[in-house]
Amino acid sequence: MKMIVIIGGGVAGLSAGIFAQKNGFESIILEKHHTPGGECTGWNREGYHIDGCIHWLVGTKEGTSLHKLWTTVGALEDVDIYHPDTFMSCEHGDFTVNLYRDIDKLRSSWISISPEDKAEIEILCEDVSRLNSFEIPTDKPMDLMNVFEKIKLFASMKEAGTIIKKYSKIALKEYASRFKHPAIRNTLANFLPEGYSASTLFFALASFANGNASIPYGGSKEMAMRMAKKYTALGGKIVASCEALKLIINEKKVSRVICKDGETFEADYFIAACDAHVLYEGLLEGKYNDKAFQMRYNNPKDYPLASNIYVALGYEGLVGDIPRTLRFPINSFKINGSNIEHLTLAHYSYEPSFAPEGHTVLTCAINQFQQDYDEWSRLTKNKEAYKQEKLRIGNEVVEAIIKRFPEMEGKIKVLDVVTPITYERYCNAYRGSFMAFLPTIEGKSLDHSGKIKGINNIFLSGQWLQPPGGLPVAVVTGKDTIMRICKKEKQSFIS
Ligand SMILES: Cc1cc2nc3c(=O)[nH]c(=O)nc-3n(C[C@H](O)[C@H](O)[C@H](O)COP(=O)(O)OP(=O)(O)OC[C@H]3O[C@@H](n4cnc5c(N)ncnc54)[C@H](O)[C@@H]3O)c2cc1C
Structure with a gap:
């Protein structure tokens, strides 16, 4: 039985693992973090559950081919779907525009x-x-x-x-x-x-x-864990807290991967289901750079990347008829020298298990770009200053929400503030990116095969292959990588 080592246990890595097992390979997933899921995650704080990812998942409509794929990998198997009425509601002056x-x-x-x-x-x-x-x-x-x-x-x-x-x-x-x-x-x-x-x-x-973009009940973390369960049930093995550092290459083939704790893994095929920059500049030490990626890394104006500040709040109350996602103007405050003039507030009242009874968890995502990442990167060198800035942003957000919803005064607390550095630290995400390169009018589209020129048995997989990325790209490219390996092995692919 041929062996595949998959580096990265996000949605792409899990998808690749599931199809590897289904197609008769032996496989193992090496995941840097202590839990699989990558950016598709959630975590608990003070009795609340913070969903860190899915605002909408494409492929929730039964009968579509993507829904079938999500079901095959366990993500949407036996799961109810929440279909909000509005995608977002935006307040402007006396008007509310509902999408x-x-x-x-x-x-x-x-x-x-x-x-x-x-x-x-x-x-x-x-x-x-x-x-x-x-x-x-x-x-x-x-x-x-x-x-x-x-x-x-x-x-x-x-x-x-x-x-x-x-x-x-x-x-x-x-x-x-x-x-x-x-x-x-x-x-x-x-x-x-x-x-x-x-x-x-x-x-x-x-x-x-x-109806094809909604939210699976249970949220992001549960969805990722269902995929992990499917993978292990098929015989796959996840090695958590295991960061791959270097690939050893002999005669155009990767022979083994060396991990941070010194452990090494050998295989017939390797799949890098991690950040593309980690593969090219880290694992391959800049020796096998890809023109399409280099062009994008060198031209951030046409191929920008976005990250987030994600503020999670616990509210001692129920939100009533506040739309699921509401954008509203605020008295501006500054982050990295830029004025923040609006907040986009999401609540999870449709998930009673995410908060203690009678309470609601709220999140606010504030987009961050190129210069913001540089500022955060500088700030994080001073741990106390970094902590204080996160505290300040959390408090500014609470103040702005109370101004809009005075009934929440004295009832909201900051649960967590995530910055671009958080995504970098936990997922090795290049410049804290939460998706791949944004589709701008100047940028060219990309549909990369994941092959690495000069090495025959390794493939890149995951959201970076098809910007702007997102969960559907992750699950599809994970499967596609196994299709490519099946072709190399001259065997038919089992879906
Ligand atoms: C706040 C937020 C909201 C989002 N909302 C949505 C949404 O509503 N809908 C949507 O479709 N998408 C959304 N996304 C994007 C989505 O989460 C990603 O596109 C998707 O999870 C990417 O999956 P991936 O497997 O390609 O990469 P990742 O999730 O980045 O997985 C890569 C994995 O590799 C691991 N890794 C990295 N380096 C190494 C190494 N050297 N050794 C071992 N392991 C390593 C990482 O820890 C990680 O687990 C959101 C993302 C964020 C952050």
Whole structure:
């Protein structure tokens, strides 16, 4: 039986492991952290559970190929799904703009806010509806398709192609400026971190509208643990708290991996389901750099990366009818010299087990970019200053929430403040990234095969292969990597 060593036990690594076992390989996952899941995680604080990842999961609709894949790997097996009515609600002056799941409701509510934007609103709704049947391809990676399969794929992507052509070269902010009403303009411009192209908006809204982007009950950590359970039930082994440091290469083949504690693992194949930068610059010591990645690392303007400050709060009360995700203006405060003028608050009232009875857990995600990471990186060298800055941000967030919701005064406490350094420390995430390179209008799209030029038995897997990444890319690329290994072994792939 051929042996595969998988470096990284995030969603991509777990997916690769599950398909490795299903296809008759022996496999082992080496995970740096004490638990699998990677960025798909959650943790407990003071009687609350903080969900650190899923705000929406594409592939929650039964009957879609991605749902089938999520079920196969155990992630959505026997799990109920929570379908919020709104993707997000944005307050601006006296107006609240709701991004409803129901597109007709979205259309009529937006037109009632801004009749003068009727024509643009109609176009938006029509283009979202065009993607109604769009599904992320999960069947086979492009490099394994024959010409007929490629033609079939392109034909099935006709509507998606139209939307990409129409919106991928327009920045989200520029697209938003087509709308006259400031509340609608503001909602659209801030729907995703700055830099995203407008096409992303349409794909996100379409998946939400057609019921394919919702939230599995139990949250991120439970989902990752279901995958881990599936993997071990199939005979796979997870070695936790085991950081891979170096790959030993002989005659165009990796022979073994050396880990931080000195342990070594030998295998026929290796899969790097960790951060791409860890593979190229760490494990391969910069000796096998890939042009496509180098070009992106060297050009952060066209290929920006985003990270987060994630503030988790415990509220001694129930939130009533506050929308699941609400963006609202605040009296600004500064982080790394930039003014924070809005907060996006999410609550988990639909998950009673996440908080003690009668309480609710709340989170606020504040996007961080290139210069923010540099500041955090500098600050973290002084442990006390880093701690104080996290405390200050937590308190600023609490103050801003109380200003908006005075009934919460005296009832909110900061549970945790996560920074870009946290993602770097726990997941080895390059510059604290929570996704791969953002799809900007200048940047080129990437669909990488994960092959490493000059080495025959190692593959990169995970979200970096198909920017902007996310959980669906992780699960699909994990499976795809095993398909490539099956091809090398001249055996049929078992799905
Ligand atoms: C706050 C937040 C919210 C998010 N929300 C969503 C969402 O709503 N929907 C969505 O689709 N996506 C979301 N994402 C993104 C999603 O979490 C990631 O795209 C996905 O988890 C990436 O999976 P991965 O397996 O490719 O990589 P990772 O999760 O980064 O896994 C890599 C694993 O490799 C391990 N590792 C790294 N280096 C080594 C080494 N040298 N040796 C051993 N192990 C190593 C890491 O510890 C980690 O476990 C969110 C992310 C964050 C942080």
